[in-house]
Amino acid sequence: MNTQQDSRKILEDLNFKKQQLQKGLPIPQTQYEPQFNQAARATFQQAQSTSSGFFILTDSNFATIKLKKLEEYLQCVDSFENPKILLEQYITPSHISSHFLYTIQNNYDDIRGKLVADLGSGTGMLSIGSAILEASHVIGFEIDSEALQIARFNADEMEVQNIDFLQCDVLTDFIDSRFHKAFDTVILNPPFGTKKNAGIDIEFLKTAILLSNTSIYSLHKTSTRNYIQKKSKEFNCKGEVIAELRYNLDSSYKFHKKASKDIEVDVWRFSVIK
Numbered sequence: 001m002n003t004q005q006d007s008r009k010i011l012e013d014l015n016f017k018k019q020q021l022q023k024g025l026p027i028p029q030t031q032y033e034p035q036f037n038q039a040a041r042a043t044f045q046q047a048q049s050t051s052s053g054f055f056i057l058t059d060s061n062f063a064t065i066k067l068k069k070l071e072e073y074l075q076c077v078d079s080f081e082n083p084k085i086l087l088e089q090y091i092t093p094s095h096i097s098s099h100f101l102y103t104i105q106n107n108y109d110d111i112r113g114k115l116v117a118d119l120g121s122g123t124g125m126l127s128i129g130s131a132i133l134e135a136s137h138v139i140g141f142e143i144d145s146e147a148l149q150i151a152r153f154n155a156d157e158m159e160v161q162n163i164d165f166l167q168c169d170v171l172t173d174f175i176d177s178r179f180h181k182a183f184d185t186v187i188l189n190p191p192f193g194t195k196k197n198a199g200i201d202i203e204f205l206k207t208a209i210l211l212s213n214t215s216i217y218s219l220h221k222t223s224t225r226n227y228i229q230k231k232s233k234e235f236n237c238k239g240e241v242i243a244e245l246r247y248n249l250d251s252s253y254k255f256h257k258k259a260s261k262d263i264e265v266d267v268w269r270f271s272v273i274k
């Protein structure tokens with residue numbers, strides 16, 4: 001069947017289901033199983049955006065909740081009560097987190113049904129977001145017990161179940177570990193190394209690569225781009241910058257009163273060369 005016929009069948013099927021729904025009649029199983037190529041996918045997206053939203057693709061990478069909804073959920077994640085500056089404790093804002101995770105799912109299909117690790121999980125922002133996007137299971141690794149307590153509280157409050165938080169030092173506790181290559185996807189917003197801990201983001205990245213069997217998504221200061229590229233080759237990974245953002249770190253600290261400026265941050269995807 002050609003693309004045009006594919007698209008027409010898909011729309012007819014969708015239309016039929018809509019009519020059933022409007023009449024209050026049960027919606028049958030999809031009668032037509034489309035072969036998804038780019039054009040069919042585009043038609044589906046278009047149809048979905050104008051439909052009443054009951055139609056969920058079974059083979060699609062597309063997240064089953066909308067980006068705006070994910071951002072709204074993540075606004076409910078509580079932040080650090082007493083952020084420890086030396087651990088670079090600030091929460092990734094819900095706007096950035098939702099876009100970060102949505103891109104990972106929609107563009108790379110690397111969350112839904114995947115085993116996900118979050119290194120330096122803080123109060124759970126990225127872990128909880130991944131769990132909402134239907135990771136098969138998420139483990140957040142964090143050194144600080146106060147942050148872990150808030151993360152567990154957040155997960156309970158938000159009734160997210162496919163998640164665990166473990167206390168550990170990402171820099172030392174994975175050297176000989178049963179977690180080597182155990183995760184499909186590893187995500188991290190690591191400490192950037194701005195508090196007399198230069199190079200800590202690279203150490204986090206090294207651990208992330210040890211734990212992942214497929215891909216790693218991480219944030220790094222844009223000023224370190226060339227260095228990160230060089231390191232990723234050393235670590236036997238293919239690294240690419242998939243987005244750029246501006247991030248006001250100081251405003252993330254409640255007590256910070258001074259005016260501060262944004263820093264430029266790269267969103268990286270590293271794929272493990274097998």
Ligand SMILES: C[S@@+](CC[C@H](N)C(=O)[O-])C[C@H]1O[C@@H](n2cnc3c(N)ncnc32)[C@H](O)[C@@H]1O
Pocket residue numbers: 087088089090091092119120121122123124125126141142143144147168169170171188189190191
């Ligand atoms: C920039 S925050 C990110 C927090 C959280 N992932 C988020 O996105 O909101 C970095 C986190 O790394 C944690 N951290 C710092 N050093 C660590 C270490 N050696 N092992 C584990 N976690 C660490 C901090 O406590 C902090 O929660």
